[in-house]
Amino acid sequence: MNKKIPVQISPYIRTQYSYEKLKICRSCGNFTVLGDEECGACGKSALVPAQERAAYLTGRSAWLERLLALVLWGAGIGLGTNDMEWAVAGAAGLILMVLLIVMQNKFAETRYRHQLARLFKRGEEQLVEGLGIDHDEAIEVFKEGDKPLAYEMLREVGMLVRTDQLRMEQILLLQSFILRKDMDLMLEPLLTHRFSADLVEYIGELAKVRKDLIKEKAFRYVLVHELQILRMEQGEQILTRVAGAAVRMKRYVIMYPHLLVRYAGKLPKDRFLRLCMILKSEPARNWGEVGIEVYAIFNARYKHDPEFQSLGGMTFLAGSTRYSRH
Amino acid sequence: MITYVCLGLLFLFVASRAAAYYFRSRRALSPEKLDQHVLTVLQTRERENK
Numbered sequence: 001m002n003k004k005i006p007v008q009i010s011p012y013i014r015t016q017y018s019y020e021k022l023k024i025c026r027s028c029g030n031f032t033v034l035g036d037e038e039c040g041a042c043g044k045s046a047l048v049p050a051q052e053r054a055a056y057l058t059g060r061s062a063w064l065e066r067l068l069a070l071v072l073w074g075a076g077i078g079l080g081t082n083d084m085e086w087a088v089a090g091a092a093g094l095i096l097m098v099l100l101i102v103m104q105n106k107f108a109e110t111r112y113r114h115q116l117a118r119l120f121k122r123g124e125e126q127l128v129e130g131l132g133i134d135h136d137e138a139i140e141v142f143k144e145g146d147k148p149l150a151y152e153m154l155r156e157v158g159m160l161v162r163t164d165q166l167r168m169e170q171i172l173l174l175q176s177f178i179l180r181k182d183m184d185l186m187l188e189p190l191l192t193h194r195f196s197a198d199l200v201e202y203i204g205e206l207a208k209v210r211k212d213l214i215k216e217k218a219f220r221y222v223l224v225h226e227l228q229i230l231r232m233e234q235g236e237q238i239l240t241r242v243a244g245a246a247v248r249m250k251r252y253v254i255m256y257p258h259l260l261v262r263y264a265g266k267l268p269k270d271r272f273l274r275l276c277m278i279l280k281s282e283p284a285r286n287w288g289e290v291g292i293e294v295y296a297i298f299n300a301r302y303k304h305d306p307e308f309q310s311l312g313g314m315t316f317l318a319g320s321t322r323y324s325r326h
Numbered sequence: 327m328i329t330y331v332c333l334g335l336l337f338l339f340v341a342s343r344a345a346a347y348y349f350r351s352r353r354a355l356s357p358e359k360l361d362q363h364v365l366t367v368l369q370t371r372e373r374e375n376k
Contacts, residue, residue, distance in 0.1 A: 017361040096336050162369060
């Protein structure tokens with residue numbers, strides 16, 4: 001077994017949209033997500049955020065249009081031959097100039113979005129190539145031995161290039177770290193389409209240190225691959241930990257009763273107490289098989305435990321049936 | 327006379343810009359769709375490269 005290392009990982013800066021992380025090279029048009037000043041493709045220090053570039057291009061095109069309009073207006077006045085023509089050219093030109101500026105301001109937001117979309121559509125090749133270069137750089141950093149930095153770089157790339165290969169690379173790196181509660185970890189973006197023993201082990205680790213990260217998608221993943229997980233050396237332990245994470249919220253107890261029915265008996269005392277408290281918070285509900293299982297475990301092990309006395313013997317579960325009435 | 331020609335050109339220019347702005351605003355992708363587009367491009371190309 002590989003020795004796990006203690007590491008410091010920088011928190012991930014989240015953005016509302018993934019493309020907000022992208023930078024573009026003003027020189028070669030290559031995209032990157034790693035936020036370096038120097039472009040990985042052409043080597044020039046010309047990287048700017050893609051949104052900033054789109055805003056600049058939008059502004060530039062607006063000024064060019066204004067300039068062209070001004071030239072036509074100026075020509076109209078300058079080529080006038082009498083007072084009438086000058087007056088008409090001056091007044092009509094002013095109205096048209098104001099109209100142009102008002103229209104530009106009114107449609108500023110959609111012009112900007114159109115420009116941003118054009119930047120991405122025209123630069124599809126550079127986008128794919130640029131993120132490929134970012135990925136290669138991360139691998140290079142990994143080979144040099146800086147695993148935390150390599151993980152941070154892969155995490156940035158992985159938020160845009162959502163492939164199982166990148167997910168697996170991140171999971172393997174995370175599995176070489178000692179995970180702590182204060183680390184900015186994530187799970188849902190790392191869930192692979194196929195079964196992965198490394199991912200399951202990572203879920204098991206998270207169930208110890210960051211139960212809050214185990215949500216619907218992770219529960220579904222675990223349930224779909226339950227048989228394969230059980231074949232793993234620590235499979236049952238991991239599933240029990242995941243069941244322990246499910247008792248964090250009543251919603252999960254209701255949504256994933258089968259997980260709890262199968263592993264409630266192996267839950268540590270504090271998690272089982274938490275499960276009992278969730279069930280007691282809604283005593284009128286028919287908790288179905290979970291209720292039957294919990295009641296049986298309670299009677300067999302915790303009936304006389306002082307910590308469980310406040311639950312009043314869980315008598316409300318005595319009438320639980322296999323058929324839930326919601 | 328040339329003044330009126332210049333004014334006519336200016337009018338046509340402003341009108342064409344206004345029309346372009348209007349049609350672009352109707353076709354402009356929302357930030358959500360743009361985000362989806364970027365992700366789709368990257369996923370599709372990644373699969374093609376494999």
